[in-house]
Amino acid sequence: xxxxxxxxxxxxxxxxxxxxxxxxxxxxxxxxxxxxxxxxxxxxxxxxxxxxxxxxxxxxxxxxxxxxxxxxxxxxxxxxxxxxxxxxxxxxxxxxxxxxxxxxxxxxxxx
Amino acid sequence: xxxxxxxxxxxxxxxxxxxxxxxxxxxxxxxxxxxxxxxxxxxxxxxxxxxxxxxxxxxxxxxxxxxxxxxxxxxxxxxxxxxxxxxxxxxxxxxxxxxxxxxxxxxxxxxxxx
Numbered sequence: 001x002x003x004x005x006x007x008x009x010x011x012x013x014x015x016x017x018x019x020x021x022x023x024x025x026x027x028x029x030x031x032x033x034x035x036x037x038x039x040x041x042x043x044x045x046x047x048x049x050x051x052x053x054x055x056x057x058x059x060x061x062x063x064x065x066x067x068x069x070x071x072x073x074x075x076x077x078x079x080x081x082x083x084x085x086x087x088x089x090x091x092x093x094x095x096x097x098x099x100x101x102x103x104x105x106x107x108x109x110x111x
Numbered sequence: 112x113x114x115x116x117x118x119x120x121x122x123x124x125x126x127x128x129x130x131x132x133x134x135x136x137x138x139x140x141x142x143x144x145x146x147x148x149x150x151x152x153x154x155x156x157x158x159x160x161x162x163x164x165x166x167x168x169x170x171x172x173x174x175x176x177x178x179x180x181x182x183x184x185x186x187x188x189x190x191x192x193x194x195x196x197x198x199x200x201x202x203x204x205x206x207x208x209x210x211x212x213x214x215x216x217x218x219x220x221x222x223x224x225x
Contacts, residue, residue, distance in 0.1 A: 034213060043117075043204050043216040044155070087154070097143060097208055103154040 001026050006088050006102035014110050017078050021105050023071040023088030032091040033064055035073045037084040038104065044087055047073075075107075083109045113139050113209030117217025124195055124224055132190045132220045134205035140185035141207035145214075146178075149202040161188040161205075195224040 006023045013019050025033075033050035048055065050062040050071055061074040071088055088102035114137040124130050134144055142163045147155040159169045159180055167180035179191040192199055205217040 041202070041219075041221070043219045045216070046213040049213060098145070098157055098160065099206075099214065100157075101155040 002102075003027060003100045004088055004090050004102040006086075006105050008103055008105060010106040010108060012108045012110055013078060015078060015080060017109075018074065018076045019078055019107060020075075021073045021086055021088070021107075023073075023102055025069050025071070025088075025090045025100075027090065027093060027100075028069060029093040030090045031094050033071050034089040034099075035060075035062055035071075036087040036089055036101075038087055039084050044089075044101075047086070078109050080109050080111060083107060113207075113215040115141075115205065115207055115215045115217045117205055117220060119220055120218060121221045122223070124222070126196055126224055127194055129191055129193045130195055130222060132192075132203055132205075132222075134188045134190070134207075134217050136186045136207050136215075139207075139210055141188075142185060144182060144188040144205055144207045146180065146188075146190050147204045147206065149204065149219075155204065158190075161190075163188075192222065195222070197224045200224045 004025050035047040036044040037047045038044045048057050050064045052064050054063045059076045063072045085104040085106050087104045089099050092098040116135045144161040146158045149155045157170050158173045159167045161167045161180045161182040163182045169175045182188040200223050202219050204219040206214045209215045
């Protein structure tokens, strides 16, 4: 089983739609969770950290279910500029700064 | 926000030569930096953890004599790909833990070995 698993997509959705990404992780000792976005041939950029209580930043909502070892990202009212690859990222354990990246989910917003 | 500067952004070198990639934290100190490699349509894979003032720690399967890491100051880490071969062609990215709770990445170096 991969340490971090994501549906690779691609997801092609119309502008204005809501899209949800899911991610599962295998290391129950992981403590830090993130969603990053990566544009083609660019470095990853932090989209948001994910907290147990769930968190929202504008059109983006992230949820964490520790019992199921499951992380989600919801994008509402999608924009053309949201087209990117979304990476689910998890640290390797308590106090461990090393990160494990999912393979990413490719999202394309269609005008 | 926190900035990590990485250069060169792109390099083409001949097989057998060495290439040095620099990674600098511009507005914060980074005692630890991380070096990743990403092949096309694949995930980022951690190669090594660079520790200021001490030896780097390498992930399983990464040759420490081929990928030399130096972290001589709190703001600079370098990765040298020695005796590069075409299979070393990849996207190399560094990162550091910033003052928030996230990690800031350099802009990456696209290495092509011909």
